[in-house]
Amino acid sequence: MTESPKNTESPKNTESPKNTETPKSTGPLARYRDSRKERIDALAQLSARDRSAEPVQVTTGAGGTGPATPDHLTVTESGAIQEAPGVSLWASAWRRLRRNPVFIVGAVITAVFVVVAVFAPWLAPKDPTIGYLIDEVRPQTNPVPGPQPGFPLGADDRGRDLLSRLIVGSRQTLIVGVLATLGGFVGGLILGTLAGAFGGWVDSFVMRLVDVMLSIPSLILALSISALASEPSQWTLIIAIGVVQIPIFARLLRGSLLAQRSSDHVLAARALGIRRGPIIFRHMLPNALAPVIVQATLMLAVAIIDAAALSFLGLGNPDQRIPEWGQMLGQSRQFFYSHPQLAIYPAICIIIVALGFTLMGESTREALDPRSRR
């Protein structure tokens, strides 16, 4: 009962790769390539891909989540149906990702960042809160002590070791990024599920709210939220960044829930008499989460950059005992032209880490997207 709709769907799924592969090698599109040599290269690439190519999968999402997803059923590119060991969406994405240099670079950056953040207090050579070189700070002549033995990057305007502050700062940067994104994720999950699962007036109401939130430029929304607090702190920063992300997650989740509402596995579950709650939580949500999790990776990068922007505007965490890269970058404003290193080091850290998350997220998104297999 569940297989027959899948079977009728399968030619649709295999059609697009077939259409696009053929013209690539022999069809008229080959004219786009400038020389024969390139055409051969393309052919070679294509056949290499064919050999390694996994069968196109019919299941709509992460396999094995419900009775209606027969993930043992796969269809080859030629359209023949064959039994194969189950390959979930994530597993098939992983197959492509582990050979993707972009993903590997992103993953390595992210891993190093997380390891440094976790072990920061033991890795830092000095205490980031003590002004060792405070005696060398001369507000008029030399406000920022330069590099010297024991202080490879020099100190900041309060005589604290810059390197140690950068290392320890990774931890707070990670915390702010993760908590803000988690907040946005959970908020978006609730709103998106409400809208996508119930539809009707709940959907309209939630989506109007989301539209309004999206219509305010993100940084301005974050500003207005932090205005509500009388004093900026770590938590106003996290809340401001997190709330801004809610509508993005909500929209994404609603879209992918709506797309599933009329899909076969949901229809099948409904036909079996399963109640709405279990259908939503066990059949629809797990299948909708993949793009949302990828988005979360990308939003983490945005959160870290936004934290820096808010700190720059004077809304960051004023408590300097817990260094954070965005805070360090934001507070280096007055020394930028005389001592740019105070800004450049934290900025480079932010850029590299944001790039790491972005590379990882983008390559995962591409690997999960069936259209990108062309």
Added chain:
Amino acid sequence: MLRFIVRRMVQLIGVVLVLSLLLFFWLRSLPGGPINALLGDRATPEQQEQLEQLLGLDQPLYVQYLRYMGRALQGEFGSSSSVIPGTDAFDVFLSRFPATIELAFFSVTLAIITAIPLGYFAARRRGRAVDNISIVASLVGIAVPVFFLAFLLKYYFSVKLGWLPVSGRQANLGCTRVTNFFILDGLLTREFDCSVSAVKHLILPSIALASIPFAVVFRITRASVLDVLHEDYVRTAEAKGLTARVIRGRHVLRNAMLPVLTIVGLQVGALLAGAVLTETVFSFPGIGEALALSFSARDYAVLQILILMSAVVFVVVNLVVDILYAVVDPRVRTS
């Protein structure tokens, strides 16, 4: 077509209504309450009482909201306490807006004229060096904090090399003001050095601000061209024997531009947010700088109108983009 526009207009009104409701409650929950927020800390008790009566804070909530809306419709949002002291908040917005339009126009143009050709080129050479380098460049563009890029540009090109002005919108040349769009004013009054000065002041802020729309437009163009290249109608065009030039221009590029158009509209939001940072770095007197100023000075009357208007601008621009989209692509109208 008309129905489509009317439907979108109704949506726009809905968004503005909900937004005004949110702003109303936002203003009420600010630390110190709306009276303090609007008058500032130095207001006398008489002033406070007067405003309380004026605002009708003793009335029920829905009456207060309706009155608030009534005043808002007449353009009364209180007067600025710090940005331009004593001026009506809406006038602050009006005086600052042309600067931001100039800046946003320059950066969007800059982003489009670089990102679309590059995206098209990268898609045509997918997987090659050009493609990979430009992808990495666009990702770096996203990862660099806008204000840091602005600082770097200012540091090298203004402070160190002295090629371009450090801050502001125009050198003090005693230019005649007509429309408050400084470039246009210079052309209208034939004071061409005024226009040149305004352009010089725009170069660095526009580059800094263009970094985000550049990255986004580039990636959308690339993805969209890749999609279109595989469409049936492109193959049909090839089979008909059309020249590569006609196919690229008329069939590939024109269809690939549809998603790009939408994205450019959505970038206006990012531009306004980026303008807060860029304008602050360059002391560029637009609404972004006014936002940052009014925020740090807690000038809530101005802050309120700036938030409301930036949302309205964003929604209106996207409405225009959607209408344009429907004009360009008849398929949208039916859906």
